[in-house]
Amino acid sequence: MSVVGRFRLIVPGATAKPAPKMGQALGPLGINMMNFCKDFNARTQKVRPEVPLQCTLVPKTDRTYKFFLRTPQAQWFLQRCARIPKGGDYGAAAAPVGNITLKELFHIAKAKSMDPQLVGVPIRTICLSLIRTAKAMGILVSKELQPEFSKRDDQPVEALQALKAFQALRKAARRKRSETGSGGPVALTTSKQRKQQRLHLCKVCVGFAWLVQVRKHLLPAFSPGCWRLVVHLVQRERWPLWGGGADCSAGSSNGRRQRGCRSQRSSRRPATRCSG
CATH class of the missing domain: 1.10.10.250 (Ribosomal protein L11/L12, C-terminal domain)
Structure with missing residues (x-):
């Protein structure tokens, strides 16, 4: 008889019931969920219900177990x-x-x-x-x-708890709306990825807004040839222009001035980042 390991669970006090998450943790260990819930509720009967207690489960090879309780996080x-x-x-x-x-x-x-x-x-x-x-x-x-x-x-x-569930639903709806309603080649990322990378919104001289998602030290590596490739893709694929206005056409200098872009007068100059 030896110890299999130590497993940490978060179980609501005095109201533990068989659940899929608990079954995924206890099933491979050969522990009966009903017996564990009865033992847990009996030990936490004096605790306020629904308090998420931390439980450290120590199963053994003969399918017996013991557990330790700790206060919530x-x-x-x-x-x-x-x-x-x-x-x-x-x-x-x-x-x-x-x-x-x-x-x-x-x-x-x-x-x-x-x-x-x-x-x-x-x-x-x-x-x-x-x-x-x-x-x-x-x-x-x-x-x-x-x-x-x-x-x-x-x-x-x-x-x-109800407010937390409402905010989760609203965040999921906002994410779904952004995924289905994106009109251009915008790379969707998670919040963790947005922290690791910087999103730079640069306006090319043809009046098209291009979302460049690169790291900070890679942005100067964009040469005028890269921007010419972007312009070619815009004209071939007919991606929507930023704002969709008629004054933001490829051959309109007024549109460029209204948008606030700085044009590249020489092809030798490196790509400039425009103020969005």
Whole structure:
């Protein structure tokens, strides 16, 4: 009889039910889902329902198991205190999306100090770790609530899950609309790819807006010959012009001046990036 491994699960407290995700984790280990749910609910019957507890499962070769419980993740505590469904997409690089006080942060640290791996760790160390986590989520930590977040507590905590689902549906609809309604050769990327790459919108001298998606150090490598190839593709494939106006034609100098493009007077000059 030996230990197979350690597996981490996030299970709602006191209301664990057989689910596909749980079956994918417990099925290969030969653990009965019903028995695991009964044992888990019996141990967490004094916990508030639907609290996402962290569970470390240790199965053995004879199909027996034991599990350890931990408090919810720090992100869950911070989101509940700040009354936001999710953290900011850009963290500390953008405006804060929520605000919590130092007193609330201290109570979160007291709750996290009950985890087995944090037993004996000073509260100050846990608070500093929570401050860094809040900063990465775009949550401002201050002594008192800021004026722009003074009405934070008016939003009920129970509505956060519904608000998160609504935002996910709206984001999916926006992504689907952008995929089906793109008129030109625009490369669709995910948010992670948009962070790794820069999108440069450059207007060619023929009045066509071309979306160049390259890294910053590759942009100067575009020569006038590359732009002439782009112009040839535009004329052959008849891609739509930026804005679709008649003044933005290939032979119109007025259209170029109205669009604000800087024309290339000599073919020896490198490709210039126009202000979009």
